[in-house]
Amino acid sequence: TQLLEQSPQFLSIQEGENLTVYCNSSSVFSSLQWYRQEPGEGPVLLVTVVTGGEVKKLKRLTFQFGDARKDSSLHITAAQPGDTGLYLCAKAGRGAQKLVFGQGTRLTINP
Amino acid sequence: DAMVIQNPRYQVTQFGKPVTLSCSQTLNHNVMYWYQQKSSQAPKLLFHYYDKDFNNEADTPDNFQSRRPNTSFCFLDIRSPGLGDAAMYLCATSRAAGGNTDTQYFGPGTRLTVL
Numbered sequence: 001t002q003l004l005e006q007s008p009q010f011l012s013i014q015e016g017e018n019l020t021v022y023c024n025s026s027s028v029f030s031s032l033q034w035y036r037q038e039p040g041e042g043p044v045l046l047v048t049v050v051t052g053g054e055v056k057k058l059k060r061l062t063f064q065f066g067d068a069r070k071d072s073s074l075h076i077t078a079a080q081p082g083d084t085g086l087y088l089c090a091k092a093g094r095g096a097q098k099l100v101f102g103q104g105t106r107l108t109i110n111p
Numbered sequence: 112d113a114m115v116i117q118n119p120r121y122q123v124t125q126f127g128k129p130v131t132l133s134c135s136q137t138l139n140h141n142v143m144y145w146y147q148q149k150s151s152q153a154p155k156l157l158f159h160y161y162d163k164d165f166n167n168e169a170d171t172p173d174n175f176q177s178r179r180p181n182t183s184f185c186f187l188d189i190r191s192p193g194l195g196d197a198a199m200y201l202c203a204t205s206r207a208a209g210g211n212t213d214t215q216y217f218g219p220g221t222r223l224t225v226l
Binding site for chain 1 (some may be wrong): 202218
């Protein structure tokens with residue numbers, strides 16, 4: 001059962017464009033994490049959002065947690081080739097020590 | 112500087128030949144995880160250790176075993192690799208601070224090829 005749905009699954013855009021990727025669930029979650037995974041590497045945590053409606057910024061990346069805590073979005077402004085990677089959202093599984101990942105959005109930024 | 116180290120980065124084995132993947136950490140975290148990630152898919156948790164307590168996921172095949180001899184090291188043993196076991200294997204650690212979702216720190220992964 002896929003508990004977290006990410007969209008789109010694949011996105012290829014030109015350098016300088018803006019983009020938004022989404023992470024949705026039918027159930028409420030207490031917190032949500034976003035990871036970026038570059039080719040041949042492990043995922044790296046970008047942000048954790050906890051409060052409904054919360055917005056966090058990380059340079060050109062803006063993360064939003066939905067008011068109902070069932071969805072989240074990641075917006076990238078003026079995308080650069082270095083933003084290329086697999087973006088994964090994850091929620092706590094059964095117990096804070098376990099993560100359930102979405103299937104990811106594979107982002108390619110073309111120079 | 113590396114905090115979660117995985118060896119080797121690339122492993123080739125033959126069908127049915129046992130293989131062991133290694134993970135070590137310098138973070139002194141009490142939780143260590145093994146994930147399997149197939150091409151274009153999300154990481155799938157196989158099992159994790161909370162200190163010495165082993166926690167297996169219900170759908171992890173018996174072919175996969177793990178050992179954690181001390182805080183710093185954790186091993187993934189695949190007893191009889193099949194072609195379907197070819198994947199990236201990721202090790203991760205967390206501090207289990209309680210409260211909301213722990214932050215997991217991932218190693219670079221070991222890419223396993225089964226011939």
